[in-house]
Amino acid sequence: MARRLAHSMFYCFQLPAHRRFLKASERLELVQRAKLQGYLQASRHTHYGRAKQFDPTWGYERFSSEHPITDYTYWEPHILHQRKSREPVLTVGDTPFEPTSGSTSPRKWIPFPPAFTQELSLAASTWLVDLTRRYPRLSGGRQYWSLSWLPTELRQLGGSTDDTRVLPFWKRLMLSTILAVPGAVGTLPSSEASRLATMTYLVACRDLRLLSVWSPTFLTQLIDDISRYRKQIGYTLRKGCWPGTPNMGGISPPYSPSAATLLDNWDTAVSPEFLAKLWPELTLISAWDSSTSATWAHEVRGLFPHASFQGKGLWATEGAITIPFEERYPLAFMSHFFEFRLLESEEIVPSWQLQIGQRVQPILTTGSGLWRYQLQDQLEVSGFMNEVPCLRFIGRIGGCDFVGEKLDTQIVTTVLNQLSVNFQIRCITLVACRGAERQRPRYVVLAEGNEQLQAKVASTLESKLLELHHYQVAREQHQLDPAGAMVRKDALQIYSRLASVAIDGNRKIEAILQIKENLLRDEAVINT
Numbered sequence: 001m002a003r004r005l006a007h008s009m010f011y012c013f014q015l016p017a018h019r020r021f022l023k024a025s026e027r028l029e030l031v032q033r034a035k036l037q038g039y040l041q042a043s044r045h046t047h048y049g050r051a052k053q054f055d056p057t058w059g060y061e062r063f064s065s066e067h068p069i070t071d072y073t074y075w076e077p078h079i080l081h082q083r084k085s086r087e088p089v090l091t092v093g094d095t096p097f098e099p100t101s102g103s104t105s106p107r108k109w110i111p112f113p114p115a116f117t118q119e120l121s122l123a124a125s126t127w128l129v130d131l132t133r134r135y136p137r138l139s140g141g142r143q144y145w146s147l148s149w150l151p152t153e154l155r156q157l158g159g160s161t162d163d164t165r166v167l168p169f170w171k172r173l174m175l176s177t178i179l180a181v182p183g184a185v186g187t188l189p190s191s192e193a194s195r196l197a198t199m200t201y202l203v204a205c206r207d208l209r210l211l212s213v214w215s216p217t218f219l220t221q222l223i224d225d226i227s228r229y230r231k232q233i234g235y236t237l238r239k240g241c242w243p244g245t246p247n248m249g250g251i252s253p254p255y256s257p258s259a260a261t262l263l264d265n266w267d268t269a270v271s272p273e274f275l276a277k278l279w280p281e282l283t284l285i286s287a288w289d290s291s292t293s294a295t296w297a298h299e300v301r302g303l304f305p306h307a308s309f310q311g312k313g314l315w316a317t318e319g320a321i322t323i324p325f326e327e328r329y330p331l332a333f334m335s336h337f338f339e340f341r342l343l344e345s346e347e348i349v350p351s352w353q354l355q356i357g358q359r360v361q362p363i364l365t366t367g368s369g370l371w372r373y374q375l376q377d378q379l380e381v382s383g384f385m386n387e388v389p390c391l392r393f394i395g396r397i398g399g400c401d402f403v404g405e406k407l408d409t410q411i412v413t414t415v416l417n418q419l420s421v422n423f424q425i426r427c428i429t430l431v432a433c434r435g436a437e438r439q440r441p442r443y444v445v446l447a448e449g450n451e452q453l454q455a456k457v458a459s460t461l462e463s464k465l466l467e468l469h470h471y472q473v474a475r476e477q478h479q480l481d482p483a484g485a486m487v488r489k490d491a492l493q494i495y496s497r498l499a500s501v502a503i504d505g506n507r508k509i510e511a512i513l514q515i516k517e518n519l520l521r522d523e524a525v526i527n528t
Contacts, residue, residue: 090369425449
């Protein structure tokens with residue numbers, strides 16, 4: 001009864017955001033221009049805004065002619081200055097910073113001031129109201145929202161592992177009565193501890209109705225790990241205490257002897273039948289289902305035929321771009337100011353000038369203090385909701401992102417150049433291997449040189465990639481296998497066969513080449 005009441009209150013408090021979104025969808029240009037004016041007005045209180053002499057009377061046309069398109073390289077000095085000095089360089093007040101990774105830096109820190117979290121909360125609220133209307137059975141049960149997992153080393157450096165951080169405090173407090181896994185799990189000192197606690201609480205949750213994760217491979221690996229660690233999990237559920245390791249930071253464990261008995265009867269085979277017994281009330285799974293995640297989303301659907309599946313909108317640490325809404329993915333136009341690069345013509349246009357069929361790259365101006373910030377994502381305009389464009393995610397621009405590791409060609413090129421110098425080899429490409437069924441993806445460097453160096457090159461490649469935030473998270477969550485190396489004298493010929501092209505002066509060798517794992521195994525045995 002108390003949980004159903006919490007669901008009802010949570011739903012009612014988010015209704016105004018949903019109504020504003022629908023009403024404002026009929027006047028996109030007016031809303032977006034007002035959004036830009038608000039940012040220009042607020043910028044007068046920051047060092048950056050005053051230095052740029054931003055004027056609240058500027059329209060979009062004047063603003064776009066005065067400020068360049070940017071990426072993280074442009075903003076990094078300003079961010080580092082504010083993190084160190086706490087002065088209002090980009091934002092006003094006490095501003096936390098959240099870590100992510102990208103094309104120009106292994107680690108990026110994005111400002112998360114209250115104004116920005118309110119923008120994200122607005123997008124989340126609109127989605128959650130629509131979600132509750134479409135899946136009324138979600139009310140009354142508990143939900144799991146996956147953590148924005150941080151590598152162990154970053155947990156002492158700042159940044160949150162709780163996705164509910166985008167909601168105001170009072171909403172988080174209300175939501176805490178609904179969540180299957182306590183938010184405190186994200187404060188544990190290691191990724192290993194957080195993962196064990198998450199699995200234990202989920203197994204104990206007999207009324208789980210929503211599984212909201214980002215990458216579908218996170219969920220498939222979580223299920224595999226529940227099978228692998230079922231004895232430890234069963235011990236905790238039966239005894240009401242954690243096993244000796246790892247350090248669980250004083251978080252009380254769940255107690256459920258019936259769930260422990262269910263694990264005892266599991267024959268270790270991951271099957272839809274067992275998962276239906278584990279979470280009989282599961283109503284919906286929310287995860288990525290486009291681009292390179294499509295195959296894994298299909299696998300998740302097969303594992304949970306008794307639950308519905310909804311694809312995610314496009315979100316980044318830098319902002320919300322689209323949200324699932326009425327079985328479409330409209331632009332989160334109420335949250336930020338949006339422009340788009342037309343990938344065919346390279347023209348920059350505002351959101352109200354988009355047309356169906358265009359392939360575009362999003363450019364954001366947000367409450368985080370970042371202006372005209374381009375993301376490395378490719379989308380296609382699939383239709384409109386009133387005046388608001390709906391967008392379909394195509395993939396990353398110039399990179400690879402199997403499970404959220406976000407490897408970009410620029411930073412991969414830097415890593416390959418370092419390997420070439422360190423080992424006196426010629427790195428041709430980084431092969432992104434899509435694993436066969438039930439196999440994890442991985443990356444293998446293809447290089448020309450001494451074959452005896454393969455093991456050392458593979459080890460060094462793995463250590464270099466682990467410096468990248470999202471790659472490290474994916475490895476800690478067992479979503480990727482360790483990196484490997486193929487060092488051969490005929491590496492160029494191997495590349496030609498893998499890419500099915502002739503290597504000549506008219507063909508640029510790609511920094512990242514995506515193939516199926518078996519194609520590389522046909523060429524040689526790989527040391528890892």
